Amino acid sequence: MTLRSLPPLAALRAFAALAEARSVTGAAALLNVSHAAVSQQIRALERHLGVPLVTRDGRTIGFTADGARLAGTLRDAFQSIAQDIDAITGADADRPLQVSLTPMFAASWLMPRIGGFHAAHPDIRLMLDATPALADMGPGGMDLAIRFGRGDWPGLTAELMLPTDFVIVAARRLIGDRRITSPADLLGDRWLQEIGTDEVQSWLTAEGLTGQRVSRMTELPGNLLLDGLRAGQGVGATIRAFVEPDIARGDLVVLFEDPAPDRGYYIVHRPGALRPAARRFRAWLRREAAAPDTP
Numbered sequence: 001m002t003l004r005s006l007p008p009l010a011a012l013r014a015f016a017a018l019a020e021a022r023s024v025t026g027a028a029a030l031l032n033v034s035h036a037a038v039s040q041q042i043r044a045l046e047r048h049l050g051v052p053l054v055t056r057d058g059r060t061i062g063f064t065a066d067g068a069r070l071a072g073t074l075r076d077a078f079q080s081i082a083q084d085i086d087a088i089t090g091a092d093a094d095r096p097l098q099v100s101l102t103p104m105f106a107a108s109w110l111m112p113r114i115g116g117f118h119a120a121h122p123d124i125r126l127m128l129d130a131t132p133a134l135a136d137m138g139p140g141g142m143d144l145a146i147r148f149g150r151g152d153w154p155g156l157t158a159e160l161m162l163p164t165d166f167v168i169v170a171a172r173r174l175i176g177d178r179r180i181t182s183p184a185d186l187l188g189d190r191w192l193q194e195i196g197t198d199e200v201q202s203w204l205t206a207e208g209l210t211g212q213r214v215s216r217m218t219e220l221p222g223n224l225l226l227d228g229l230r231a232g233q234g235v236g237a238t239i240r241a242f243v244e245p246d247i248a249r250g251d252l253v254v255l256f257e258d259p260a261p262d263r264g265y266y267i268v269h270r271p272g273a274l275r276p277a278a279r280r281f282r283a284w285l286r287r288e289a290a291a292p293d294t295p
Contacts, residue, residue, distance in 0.1 A: 007048045014041035015053065016078055019071035023061055084273045096125040097277040100135030100145040104194060104222030105265060108242040109162070110146075117284050124277045132196030132222065137270055143278040145268040146285075148239065150260070157271050159282075161289045163264035164241035168203065168256040171232035175253050183207045183256065187214055190234040194222040199237040203258070239265075 006012075017027035018038065027038045046053050053067035063071060101110065106128060117126075129135060135142045137156055151158035168186075180186065183204060191214045193200050204212060218234060229236045230246060235255070241264075246252040267282055274282065 007045050008041075011041045011045040011048065012074055013078075014038050015045050015067075015070065016074040018042060018054070018061065019063070019067075019075065080270070080272065095275075096127040097144075097275070097281055098127045098129065098142045099281065100129045100131065100142045102132050102146075102148065102194070102222050103130040104225060104238070104242065105146055105148070106130040107223035108226060109265075113288050116288075117281070120284065121277075121280055124280065126281070130223075132194055137268065143269065143275060144282065146265055147268050148263075148265050150262050151266050153268060155271075156268050158266040158268045160262070161265050161267050161285055162241060163261065164239050165260070166203075166237065166258045166263065167240045167243070167254050168235065168237055169229060169243055169247070169252045169254055170235040171230060172250060172253050174232040174235070175255070180255050183209055184212075186235055186255070187212060188216075189214070190216040190218065192225055192228045192234040192236040193217060193219050194225050195219045203237055206258075207256075 013031065014027060014033075014037075017030045018024065021027045021030055024035055024038050024042075028035045031038065042054060049066075051066050052064050053070060055062035055064060055067075107130075110128075114126075117124075129142065134147070135145050137145060146161070147153070147158075151160060168183075170189075178185075187209075191200055200214060200217070204214075216234075218228070220228060225236060225238065226242060228234060229238065229243070229252060240247070240254075240257070243252050247254060267285055269278070269282075
């Protein structure tokens with residue numbers, strides 16, 4: 001469908017207002033037009049599309065399945081337009097910059113560096129949401145997210161910031177002189193896993209151990225997982241970049257490694273214009289990730 005074949009914008013705005021207000025009177029108030037003007041635009045939209053969008057039972061307004069679908073699409077579209085306009089004009093400059101990231105990334109990579117960002121950008125209010133759950137990146141959601149994966153999140157823009165391998169590690173004091181040649185050798189060990197993830201089982205399945213599970217599992221916040229691994233409390237799956245110094249010292253042993261050049265931490269956001277604060281934070285992340293010296 002081309003722009004020329006789309007319904008008139010006035011009709012789409014009227015329908016979006018009706019969906020928000022749930023009444024013709026309320027929609028008219030939102031648009032500062034008459035009750036009759038809203039009704040006329042809704043009827044024109046239904047004629048243009050050739051399908052009913054609204055159900056009417058006396059004074060009660062409802063929506064057909066097509067109407068409900070279109071209402072959701074228009075809500076997201078108009079919110080996205082409004083957010084991009086605010087970003088372009090700076091109208092939302094006072095709103096905190098909201099960033100979603102995992103607790104492990106926050107504790108191991110970001111927090112040792114964040115003082116430098118605050119020193120360089122004292123005017124930016126930063127709100128960090130450290131959770132393993134995927135954040136809402138729709139209009140009105142997070143400005144940026146930092147996610148681990150291969151960058152394949154539908155509908156989002158993803159930029160590889162920190163390439164790193166996925167490793168299975170354990171403290172040398174825990175492994176001792178054991179000879180481990182297969183993932184099956186570890187099924188009886190105690191494992192540590194970040195709450196809200198299924199990394200261990202996913203890895204076992206990828207290694208061909210379909211249907212088999214570890215016998216002992218402790219789930220804990222990501223920022224405590226590395227402490228547990230270093231203390232020899234179990235075997236765990238983590239990101240090599242976070243434990244590289246421990247590996248170099250010999251404190252942690254890499255039991256298995258799954259290299260992939262396109263895997264790592266990505267800067268993720270919705271397509272379109274970023275707010276000035278988000279652009280500055282993204283630029284700072286790029287510089288920090290590219291710096292040769294790490295904390």
